[in-house]
Structures are given as C-alpha cells and as structure tokens.
Amino acid sequence: MTICIIQISTQRAVFVMASLAKPTVYVVDDDADVLSSLRFLLETDGFAVRTFRNGPALLSAVRSTGVECFVIDYKMPDINGIDLAGRLRNRDIAAPIILITGYPDENISARAAAAGVRHVLQKPLLEESLASRIRGAIQEIRPVTG
Numbered sequence: 001m002t003i004c005i006i007q008i009s010t011q012r013a014v015f016v017m018a019s020l021a022k023p024t025v026y027v028v029d030d031d032a033d034v035l036s037s038l039r040f041l042l043e044t045d046g047f048a049v050r051t052f053r054n055g056p057a058l059l060s061a062v063r064s065t066g067v068e069c070f071v072i073d074y075k076m077p078d079i080n081g082i083d084l085a086g087r088l089r090n091r092d093i094a095a096p097i098i099l100i101t102g103y104p105d106e107n108i109s110a111r112a113a114a115a116g117v118r119h120v121l122q123k124p125l126l127e128e129s130l131a132s133r134i135r136g137a138i139q140e141i142r143p144v145t146g
Contacts, residue, residue, distance in 0.1 A: 022048040023138055024066060028058050028084065029073040029100075034123075038071065038130075045131040055079035059087060067095045068138045071130070072117075074101035074108065082108075082115045089116040096137035098130070 025047045029035045035051050042049045052058040055078050058070075070088065074081040085097045099112050102123040109120050118140075119133050 022046055023068040023134070024048045024050070025069045025071060025134060026050050026052065026058060026062065026067050027071045028052045028055060028076070028081070030054055030076040030078075031073070034073070042071075042131065042134070047131075047134065055081075055084040055087075058084065062088070062091075062093065064091065064093050067093070068141075069095055069134045070097045071134070072097060072099055074099055075103050082111050082117065085112070085117045086115040094141065096134075096141055098133055098137060100130075 023046075025042055027035060027038050027042070027049060028051075029038065030053055032053070035053065039049045039051050050061070052061065054076055055072075058072075070085075072081040072084055076084075079087075081099050081101070085099065088095075088097065096119070097117045098119045098121060099108075099117045100121050100123055101108060104120075104122050112120050119137060121130060121133060
C-alpha cells in the first residue's frame with residue numbers, strides 16, 4: 001500500500017511517498033484449491049502472501065528473515081506440517097507457525113507445540129479466525145509500540 005502525502009505551502013507543493021509494508025505470510029498446502037482460497041482470503045485481508053504446494057518447495061525458498069508468519073497444512077504427501085515446522089525451527093526461523101488441518105486427532109496440539117507451533121486451526125477455516133490468529137501471532141513476536 002502506498003500513501004501519497006501532499007503538503008502545500010505558499011512557495012511549493014511537496015509530495016512524499018510512504019510505503020506501508022504488508023505483513024508477509026507463507027502458506028503451504030498441497031491442495032491447489034485450498035491454496036488459492038487462502039491466498040485470496042489473506043491478500044484481501046491485507047497480507048502479502050507467498051504460496052507453496054509442498055514442504056520441500058518452502059524449505060528451498062525460505063530465509064531466516066522476511067516472513068512474519070507461516071500457515072502450514074498438516075497432512076501433505078512429502079512431509080507433514082509438524083515435521084516441516086520442526087525443520088523451520090532447526091534453521092532458527094522464529095516466525096510464528098499456524099498449523100491447519102482437516103484431520104484432527106487428540107495428540108496433534110501437543111505434537112505441534114513440541115515442534116514450535118503455537119496455534120492449530122481446523123479446516124474449514126473461518127475467514128476472520130485465520131486472519132486474527134495471524135495478526136495475534138505476529139504481535140506475540142513483534143509487539144506494536146507507539
């Protein structure tokens with residue numbers, strides 16, 4: 001988002017361009033329809049979004065900075081979301097991770113927490129629930145000051 005501020009004085013007009021960075025969210029899901037829907041939902045809610053169809057694609061693209069939050073599907077063919085979260089943590093990537101699943105079981109939250117995941121959401125996701133969880137998770141890591 002770019003904001004143009006115009007200051008008019010008696011002698012000249014001054015144009016200042018300020019860019020407000022959108023929080024960047026990386027989303028991983030092997031279902032193309034879900035991935036597309038999540039991208040649309042999050043972009044509509046003001047996030048910059050990068051999507052990946054599998055864990056290895058994410059691992060090859062991710063760096064230790066530049067990502068404010070991850071949204072990772074639990075059940076994927078190459079690597080499950082909990083193992084993927086563990087690999088991100090082993091790389092010292094501290095951005096919050098939200099695990100999404102359509103296959104909940106009674107131990108998933110405990111296993112996710114052990115891998116550094118604080119939030120587990122069940123599909124189908126409610127629009128406001130995911131966006132608010134992402135914002136809350138980002139604020140836990142980087143509180144707003146002012």
